[in-house]
Amino acid sequence: MKAGMEVGQTATIEFEVTPDMFAGFEGNVVHRAYSTVSMVYHMEWASRQIILPFLEEHEEGMGGAVSIKHIAPTTDGTKVRVKATLTEIKNNIVITRTEAWNEKGLIGHGEVKQAILPKEKIIQMIADSKQDKE
Template sequence: MKSGMMVGQTASITAAVTPEMFAQFDGEVVHPVYSTVSMVYHMEWASRKIILPYLEEGEEGMGGAVSMKHIAPSGEGTSVTITATLTELRSNVVITKVEARNENGLIGVGEVKQVILPKEKINRMGQKGE
């Protein structure tokens, strides 16, 4: 991992809620609002943006844990902004606090843990099911 990553760094993504992001199971929409699954995906993506500039050529970030609370709904066409803030850096472990907001305010909070590992090790783990 390249040097320079520091506690306090932030990264954000913004997405407009589309029908593909609605809460659904087996292709059946449960309700036409931003799903928890989509929120977790966007939280991981915002967190990943923090580590990307610091990955060496043979490294990759791997999800280690996500904890989150989906606080409020967000309907189709709503703009959702997810911001990750680096709160802890221990060797190859990166922890971010994440907030999701729409035009009405806070809709989700969480924490994402990423582990930076050699790509070769990640590939071996996937092949062996370790």
């Protein structure tokens, strides 16, 4: 990991809610509103923006845990802003606090944990997992 990553750094992404972000299962829309699954994705994506400038060529970030609370609905066409703030670095583990907002206020918050690992280790872990299934 390159030097310079510090607690307090932030990254923000902004987007508009689209039908592919609606809550649904097996192709069936349950609610015409921003899904919790999409919120997890966007919180992970905002958190990843923090680590990207600090990855060495041989490294990659891998999700370790996500904990969120989705507290308010957001409908089609609504603009959403997700902010990640780096709260802790433990060796190769990076932890961020995340918040999602629409024009009415806070719609969700949580925490994302990422591990910075050598790409070769990730490839080996995937291969080992595949062998365990056989």
